[in-house]
Amino acid sequence: MSNPGFLYVIATLLPLASFLLLFAGGKRWPGRVGGLIAVGGIGGAFVCSLIGFLLFLGAMPKHGHHDDHAKGAAVQATTPAAGSGTQPTATKPAEPGKEEAAATKPAEAAHGHGHAHAHADDHDHDSFAWKGSLSWVALTGFGSDDGGLDIRLGYYIDSLGAIMFLMVTFIASLIHIFALGYMSEELQPTVEDHQAHVTRKGRFPRFFMWFSLFCFSMLNLVLADNLFQVFVSWELVGVCSFGLIGFYYERQSATNAANKAFITNRVGDAGFIIGLLILWTQCGTLTFHTTTETVTTRSGRQVEKVKQLGIFDALRAPEHDTHKDPIKEHGQFVRVRHITEDDDHLLQMNPAGDHVVIWDKATLNGHFHGPDEKGRFEAYLSDRDGGHGHGMKTMPYWMLVLAGVGIFLGCVGKSAQFPLQVWLPDAMEGPTPVSALVHSATMVAAGVYLVGRVYPLFAPEVLLTIAYVGAITAFIAATIAIVQTDIKKVLAYSTVSQLGFMMLGLGVGGWVYGLFHLLTHAFFKALLFLGSGSVIHGCHHEQEMTKMGGLHAKMRTTSLTMLVGVLAICGTPLFSGWYSKDGIIVAALSFASLNPEHMALFLLPLIGAGITAFYMFRLWFVTFTPRDEHVYEHAHESPRVMTVPLIILAVCSVVVAWGPRPWDVQGSALEHFVHHSQPESLKVDTGINLNTAVLQAEPDSARAENVIANTFARDSWLHPLTVKLGWGPHDLAGLLALVVAGLGVLLSFAVYYWRVFDPQETRERFPWAYDLFQNKWHFDALYSALLVRPTLVVGYWCKAFDQKVIDGLIHGLAHLTVLVSRFDGKVDNGLVDGLVNLTGRVVFGVGDWLKGAQTGLIRNYVLFMAVAAVGIFAVVSYVLAMAG
């Protein structure tokens, strides 16, 4: 192994090992052994991830991106001299800086392969990662080149993967430990299920078996270096969620919820598959990142060749063409039009072109030029027709958009986004640790993570879709959460809402903030769910908040840790949610400031943030502060095994996003770490990208690429704010977010603590709103009317058709067969057997008759012989006479 990536492979396989152990012998081991095995598996994975993370920190290149670019310029300057002698260098404008750089590297210029090394280093620094893979399914004979269609198993650990691993294993470990306490009822030989009114066996090992598989699936998803491996894990995650949501499968509601989760996810996965198929067909690869190898040509030169093409490099323009001339459009989708001129088929670059160039292996390893002054592409490919231009592969642009939307649809299903958000609240039927795991580290995180991972595949239209879906989800889910009374359902809708925030952040170009919020959210959402689990455990499986109240006195640890989680999710300064949520709101405002027609993308989440603050404090007040009626008497604090994870998570929820200066909202160390994995294309993408605005605003700043601008772009309608007040998006959005959240908290205090308003009265004053929110914006009714009931009707029709027509047909055929058989039997018995018997009888009769001739008397025999001889003689004579 050339790098410590294998640590992550071990970390992935440990939960799988514990799953297999539990699968094989879980039922035989007494007591908590099964649970301890699972805890050991995930704990080992956490240790591996932690070691890997520390090694990664040590191995990561230290200098920033600004240095990289200076170096990149130097490298490019050496190119004309080093690359090939055939290309005239005089055609390019020589910049003074570049000349100087070229002069400082005469040794490299003299040697032909100097460039290759320099380039390799440069590339590594741009996206530092540990990679490795092995062939899994090789489809030979499909591609024109060897190994063209090859499904691989591999790992790709960049800073995003490393931090995701750390987060997932850490939170999953804590939830495992918590579950040891929470699931202790299952240790009894028989458990009485009060909801399903049945007595059943305890299922302690079974729970941890599913948990282990869940963790393995999620880790494998983060580990994967290609989309197919992601898809396999993706489906495994789906299966595990099905098994865990339906853990209490005696309850009808639990099985329904499990089915709902699974089926809703199928809708999204159909889109995912379509996206995969389009990419596989058009690009011939699903691997994320290109691997190269150095090949010595016949003339002795060492050339870097593409070994395994990555899907991003297949769609985004390369840095330079085969003559090492830089391509201006590096990192963008190159949209072209097919034109014909002088019988030559050419690709004309056009921002509204209906095709996108695919940079396949043959092109990159072959011979192609960047666009000429007219914006035309040419490629000369020996194994194609050798003509002009049409050697380069293209795919229709709508297909690229469709692939992006398809993959995003998969993420919509997994991350419970509008319009597939309906399954997540129902998934509360599972045990609370499952909800915590699903809502923080695994299932729903997978969708957001994948959007971040395949970000370079998304065309601007897709990104806009993502942003709108996120904004709508964030708002709708927040409004529904206001009226929920089930403590877990409030948290479920808050998860949906927060996931909407993440998607919005990703969609408007705040790649870092979307994923940053995913990480911080994982901590406080795990905390909140485990806290609610502790409450539910303490109240003997009571989930209705209306029946709680005043629990603060009885469950002090739970109450305080949950308060930390509530503050974090509201975006209170210095709590982890502040940094990430602020980033998302800023990104949305920056985007909206450049595109005023998309102002809703800023307003919806802003209002959503206010509502979030309101309903989260409502949850805390209703549950923990004393009330006159319905006080739960028998509540008790949970055991240490449950409160310790709560305390750890509470501490993490505060400090996890801190940087060297915690009061600087832009100074989060976690954010800067995630930033290292930011896709290259984000920096150069035109269209609706946020960072374009940033680059325009601060062309010279080293932080321009790292951090959202502190000023509004010059062509933004909010630019006067910068001119007059010196305000940037950060100031305005941060202030607005705090004000709105503060208003939400104040309102919550007013209603549920100071009792200025009576919630009952408010409800009666706005019956339409209450009705709308209580019925979840009628999504369930809509789907029931649009999809479920028609499906059932079709199902009943099919059943009737099956029973009446098909069964009738089959029964008729059966009757017919019986009739034919009966007739056939008669024929067989009468005719066939009769003939056979007749033959026998005839032969017997003849034999019996001829028996008389055999007298045993020699004299008779002699007589017979004589007569026969005479007879034969007579016949022969007659015949001969007749014959003439």
Place this chain on the structure above:
Amino acid sequence: MNIGLTHYLILGAVLFVTGLVCMASKRNAIGVLMGVELVLNAANINFLAFARYNQTFAIEGMVFTLFVIVMAAAEAAIALAIVLNFYNNHVSVDVDAAEELRG
């Protein structure tokens, strides 16, 4: 009147029929054997007559006659042995008593 082939053939035919009738009518096994001899000798007469009157069969006819004589001697030896055994079993040489081979 010239003695020709026809006369020999007639003689052979008469002898043959005589032997055949003897075989068919005699109940005495010895008599049956005698009938067989007559039939064989009728054949011999035919062979010799053809050897005499047809040059093509000059040698073959005589050789066949000799074969038949030798064969008849062998046959007589075997047949007499059978008859003796038959006599030992049945105390008779009546061929009608030998009906164990009846179907």
